[in-house]
Amino acid sequence: MSSPNSVTGSDGHIQRYKLVDRIYHWVMAICILTLMATAFLPIIGWKFEWLAIHWVTGLVLTVAVAFHIIRSLFFQKIMNMVPDGQDFASLGTSRSGKFNLAQKLYHLAVAVLILSAIGSGLLMLRKIDTPFWKRDAYWFGDNDWGIIYSLHDFAGMALITMVMIHVYFALRPDEWHLTRSMFRGWMTRKEYQDHFDPKRWKALDDA
Amino acid sequence: MEFFRYATSVYGDRVIIGASFDLLQFFVAAGVAAILAHAIFKWAAPSR
Numbered sequence: 001m002s003s004p005n006s007v008t009g010s011d012g013h014i015q016r017y018k019l020v021d022r023i024y025h026w027v028m029a030i031c032i033l034t035l036m037a038t039a040f041l042p043i044i045g046w047k048f049e050w051l052a053i054h055w056v057t058g059l060v061l062t063v064a065v066a067f068h069i070i071r072s073l074f075f076q077k078i079m080n081m082v083p084d085g086q087d088f089a090s091l092g093t094s095r096s097g098k099f100n101l102a103q104k105l106y107h108l109a110v111a112v113l114i115l116s117a118i119g120s121g122l123l124m125l126r127k128i129d130t131p132f133w134k135r136d137a138y139w140f141g142d143n144d145w146g147i148i149y150s151l152h153d154f155a156g157m158a159l160i161t162m163v164m165i166h167v168y169f170a171l172r173p174d175e176w177h178l179t180r181s182m183f184r185g186w187m188t189r190k191e192y193q194d195h196f197d198p199k200r201w202k203a204l205d206d207a
Numbered sequence: 208m209e210f211f212r213y214a215t216s217v218y219g220d221r222v223i224i225g226a227s228f229d230l231l232q233f234f235v236a237a238g239v240a241a242i243l244a245h246a247i248f249k250w251a252a253p254s255r
Contacts, residue, residue, distance in 0.1 A: 040231065043228050043231065044231075142216045142220070142222040143222055143223065145224075146211075146222055146223030146224050146225065147223070149223075149224060149225035149226075150211060150223060150225050150226045152225075153225045153226030153228070154226045157226065157228075157230060157231055157234040158234060160231070160234050160235060160238065161234045161235070161237045161238040161241070162238075163238075164235070164238030164239070164241075164242065165238060165241050165242065168242045168245070174249075
């Protein structure tokens with residue numbers, strides 16, 4: 001029988017993502033898609049009242065990302081997501097640690113973009129009226145606001161590229177073991193043995 | 208094509224107000240290019 005901290009069930013399934021991490025992923029996905037739709041659909045001609053949906057969703061994403069950062073720093077093995085020498089040494093092989101080099105670099109790029117969008121977005125909240133405060137357009141000078149808005153815009157547009165790539169990989173048949181695990185949390189022992197190096201991702205003591 | 212959007216301030220200066228959304232198509236194209244490049248690579252590479 002598996003211990004409470006074990007990631008292998010009695011049925012031989014290997015736990016890859018805990019429920020809380022899957023909930024975070026899908027909350028983040030809904031937020032990102034909502035933010036992209038409310039940001040870019042009006043630009044390409046689909047006019048609707050997008051602003052309130054956009055900033056409220058942005059705040060939800062901010063809370064979710066703050067939760068993820070705290071969880072990854074203090075309750076998970078953050079080194080699972082940091083590129084290291086073994087990632088480069090295992091390039092061209094079929095088995096990796098819990099995350100391969102491309103996944104780590106992708107995560108790093110998305111983290112930079114989302115933190116840029118969140119940071120600039122929080123500052124941009126000062127320029128709109130909300131139930132909590134009145135707008136103050138003079139918090140920064142014109143040029144400073146321009147830089148903040150540009151950062152937000154570039155991060156948002158770059159996230160379109162990143163989301164496209166993410167969805168593409170999620171739909172590729174050779175990556176379905178990962179996609180399925182983001183729904184149900186586990187993968188089969190065979191999938192684990194085929195795709196992962198047990199020395200680098202120890203299924204018995206990892207989470 | 209410009210990288211930024213501009214406006215004229217109350218003082219008559221030309222100021223940046225954000226990134227140009229003309230760039231949107233290039234970010235979409237970059238995504239398509241990356242996907243195609245990987246798909247072609249996987250199709251052409253010998254399977255392990």
